[in-house]
Amino acid sequence: MTESEFLAGYDPAAYERPALAVDLVLLGIRAGRLAALLLRRGQQPQAGLWALPGGFVGIAETLDAAAERVLRDKAGIGRARLEQLYTFGAVDRDPRMRIVSVAYLALLPEAAFVEALAGGAGLAAAALVVPWAGESGGPVSAEADDGAPLALAFDHADILALAVKRLRGKLDYTDVGFALLPEHFTLRQLQDVHAAIRGAPLNKSAFRRRMRDRGWIAPTGAREAGTAFRPAELYRFDRSGQF
Amino acid sequence: MTESEFLAGYDPAAYERPALAVDLVLLGIRAGRLAALLLRRGQQPQAGLWALPGGFVGIAETLDAAAERVLRDKAGIGRARLEQLYTFGAVDRDPRMRIVSVAYLALLPEAAFVEALAGGAGLAAAALVVPWAGESGGPVSAEADDGAPLALAFDHADILALAVKRLRGKLDYTDVGFALLPEHFTLRQLQDVHAAIRGAPLNKSAFRRRMRDRGWIAPTGAREAGTAFRPAELYRFDRSGQF
DNA sequence: CTTAGTTATGCTCAACTTGAGTAGAAAGAC
């Protein structure tokens, strides 16, 4: 251990510190595809590019609390289950200064997603283009509702890519699929959500059988209304089946 | 957005920043159980308690580079595959000041684990006591070779617990099992590693069949030497089988 | 009112995977 490292270990206040921020990946389903909520940057650097909502971490604020504050103040969303994703620490990821950012992931049901879009925060929906299968990983891109590409600021394409990868990995053995659905849903809706996350279709009867056998869903007895054809039974997520 | 948040967003240098550190979870297998390499704290606070090797992140240093530097300088280990685990940001996790720590995980084959213990860094092996099954999570504790409990410093019990949880989760679909073995190994050794990570035994023939069918291992043609009974075939990890 | 069109739901069957047990092979110890 060198002298400077010794000092760095015991008197860190004497050394310059990176700034610490949080960035939020807010995902929902839009037109059957995974979509994220982004903000258009109005100022330099990277003005005009699209960025994740983010903010700096206060000195007496936990990371989770900072993420919740950004969710509330920058995205105008009252409540969502936030989960830490990964921490991005490339030295040049922000041209202004050294900023290390802890990325968080939240899943929004369609109603919450639409409400956030309509709120005054200026959020836009960006459909995610995921050019890789499974959990192999790789870059993703974003496009507007009309298919026009949305250029992403900083390393936010990497952050979105990791969010998709993580989401796919957790799909089979956690309740992430239900987080994107309203309280009552049909098996078809659940399958569509899984297909959107996987980016690949699913076998219908095997999917239904698996979901019912797993014990995570309970029939409500009610049926969906307003369909042109036979209405499907409505289910709800039954957390007790997980244990 | 309030005025103070606006300023926080655009002039963060004016605000006090948390210190940023990395902590390393260095895992190996010892006597058939998962074990971590820990350092005994010599100074206050928490003097005498056992801690993960860690250090502060330099202003022009990536997180990965900081982790590699700590691996080299604090643990005396030249090379290991480091993987970011999670970032811990409780406000009071260190009594001296606000320190946010990015935890990294590295898996050491037995030879590297023993070499690190024998090095001059002062590391000790701590067998992990994991009182929960599967990936349910929860606190873990550590004990010395003689079974005496080792009190853990700061929130390092939480960090170790998350490392075990992550390791168990990745066991079935990644190559983590091979990272804890030498280049050539028997199927029995591979099974023992998997059993140590899971904390539960495995069906022998099903395990062998699964490993061979997966295509990740290739027979070397050689057999282990020095056994009292029939020597097992030696295999090596075949990365090409992953694709 | 009847029929066509469309989706939901339950059923069956073959293919594949997993858990468990048995039998022969291969080495050292005696």
Add this chain to the structure above:
DNA sequence: GTCTTTCTACTCAAGTTGAGCATAACTAAG
């Protein structure tokens, strides 16, 4: 040579998955 122990391959039952078919339930068109 025989015994002991482990490695390895094989078989069989049980469970899971992919795929298709028949019937039910509903709206809209005629």
